[in-house]
Amino acid sequence: MLSRPRPSIGKSISLGRTARGFATLMLAAAVAASSSVSVFAQGVPVVRDAEIEALVRDYARPIFKAAGLANDGIDIVLVNDQSFNAFVTGRRLFINTGALVTAETPNEIIGVIAHEAGHIAGGHQQKLRDQLDRAKTMAIIATLLGAGAMVAGATTNSRGLAGAGMGVAAGGGEMAQRSILAYQRTEEITADRSAITYLNATGQSGTGMLKTFGRFQSALSLAGTQVDPYRISHPMPQERIANLEALVKQSPFVNTIDPAALQQRHDMMRIKIAAYMQGQAAVARLMRKNPTSLASRYGDAQQTYLYGNPGAALTKTAALIKEQPKNPYFQELRGDILMKINKPKDAADAYAKAVSLDPARSGLLLVSLGQALMAVGTPDSLKKAVTQLNNGVGRDKENSDAYRFLAQVYGELGDVPAADLATAEGHYYSGDYKNAKIFAMRAQQKLKRGEPRWVRAQDIINYTPSNKLK
Ligand SMILES: [Zn+2]
Numbered sequence: 001m002l003s004r005p006r007p008s009i010g011k012s013i014s015l016g017r018t019a020r021g022f023a024t025l026m027l028a029a030a031v032a033a034s035s036s037v038s039v040f041a042q043g044v045p046v047v048r049d050a051e052i053e054a055l056v057r058d059y060a061r062p063i064f065k066a067a068g069l070a071n072d073g074i075d076i077v078l079v080n081d082q083s084f085n086a087f088v089t090g091r092r093l094f095i096n097t098g099a100l101v102t103a104e105t106p107n108e109i110i111g112v113i114a115h116e117a118g119h120i121a122g123g124h125q126q127k128l129r130d131q132l133d134r135a136k137t138m139a140i141i142a143t144l145l146g147a148g149a150m151v152a153g154a155t156t157n158s159r160g161l162a163g164a165g166m167g168v169a170a171g172g173g174e175m176a177q178r179s180i181l182a183y184q185r186t187e188e189i190t191a192d193r194s195a196i197t198y199l200n201a202t203g204q205s206g207t208g209m210l211k212t213f214g215r216f217q218s219a220l221s222l223a224g225t226q227v228d229p230y231r232i233s234h235p236m237p238q239e240r241i242a243n244l245e246a247l248v249k250q251s252p253f254v255n256t257i258d259p260a261a262l263q264q265r266h267d268m269m270r271i272k273i274a275a276y277m278q279g280q281a282a283v284a285r286l287m288r289k290n291p292t293s294l295a296s297r298y299g300d301a302q303q304t305y306l307y308g309n310p311g312a313a314l315t316k317t318a319a320l321i322k323e324q325p326k327n328p329y330f331q332e333l334r335g336d337i338l339m340k341i342n343k344p345k346d347a348a349d350a351y352a353k354a355v356s357l358d359p360a361r362s363g364l365l366l367v368s369l370g371q372a373l374m375a376v377g378t379p380d381s382l383k384k385a386v387t388q389l390n391n392g393v394g395r396d397k398e399n400s401d402a403y404r405f406l407a408q409v410y411g412e413l414g415d416v417p418a419a420d421l422a423t424a425e426g427h428y429y430s431g432d433y434k435n436a437k438i439f440a441m442r443a444q445q446k447l448k449r450g451e452p453r454w455v456r457a458q459d460i461i462n463y464t465p466s467n468k469l470k
Helices: 027-035 050-066 097-102 106-121 126-134 137-144 149-154 162-169 185-201 207-217 219-223 229-233 238-250 260-278 280-288 294-307 310-323 328-340 344-357 363-376 379-395 400-412 416-429 433-445 452-462
Strands: 075-079 086-088 092-096
Touching: 050 075, 050 092, 050 106, 050 185, 050 260, 050 328, 050 363, 075 097, 075 137, 086 106, 092 097, 092 106, 092 137, 097 106, 097 260, 106 185, 106 207, 106 260, 185 238, 207 238, 260 280, 260 294, 280 294, 294 310, 294 328, 310 328, 328 344, 328 363, 344 363, 363 379, 363 400, 379 400, 400 416, 416 433, 416 452, 433 452
Parallel strands: 075 092
Antiparallel strands: 086 092
16 A cells, blocks of 8 residues: 555545645755644655565665665655655655656666765765754655745744755755755766765666666756756766766676566556556556566556456455465555455455565554554454554654554543553654644643653653754
């Protein structure tokens, strides 16, 4: 299930149009916004999906390791935007769904990740990245896409961050303001060289990176209606592409292609994004090349679920499961379909299977399981739901949906302070500190002073974003 956090509707499938306001924001606004942006109040186009997050993490892990960067605990943040963008703050890798769906091979995305890792290893824009790392994910996304603009304009809490913003805006021109992490030409050359080093160390080709950058560089791209933020933050003059091409061709791995299993996962990811974000025509376009491939049949099952007959979708999904019984995401799809036709008990079984098969240990699958158990609604299943949802947020602290479900299930079980605390956590992790404090104080009134939940509530009450961002 591909979903994004939403205030009142459960899992969202139709993400609709996204803001295309990337362009005009400066970074100072970005981090300042973190004090008051609320995902409860605003539709923030972050996309959550266990399968895609795991795949992108698998792309990044070897590269990060080769670059001497943290090789685990990378948060993958999928931004629902059709343009091409990707950047790493250190702790988090932000990538647009548009970039993922455009790339025909894993190698194209891996190359971009390698280049970004090169910027990190080179210490480029380090100060800025540190500040972004401390900001809440939702606040960064809101700002990236323009949703945070009004909020940022209204707040005066931007001291100490303005300096970072000025670094980006120093060019003065509109172009400099268009991107959150903009690099110098010399930095680009360094990052390209580092990228090739990491790709060589992991036995991978630089061809995909060259293809992606070449596309940005081409006149065709310049003439296009869509402005890719990535192209603006990473200057790509002809000579840079020529130098990169020489490096790529020197590599002993220039002709190495992605392993077939990885390419298959990539194809399944692309068709999933098409099915959930772009509609049936986009799915048909991707299926055309090879209508009987596993990815095409996955896309077909998903669009049958989304736009057609759930019964037929179940049959198609069963065939997928038969072919890859250990694929957790086929089980997840089965669970989603069963939820849609109001069979929460069967859905819970499917999600439980997905959880047990998931090597990436995604918190999202646990939350789906918890949600299904909630829908079953017996006292026993509600208690199980609490356990699964808590396990889910244990793996995935910024999942504000999960806190909302937790609050609901605690409410149904009559545990009011726990419900208030879960609501406080949900607001806290989406950057809405004001409401977080209100609910934390409400929870404290019914808790014993000093007990663990009281202490956690106190942490939320004491939290001040300005201290955090210094
Ligand atoms: Zn760059």
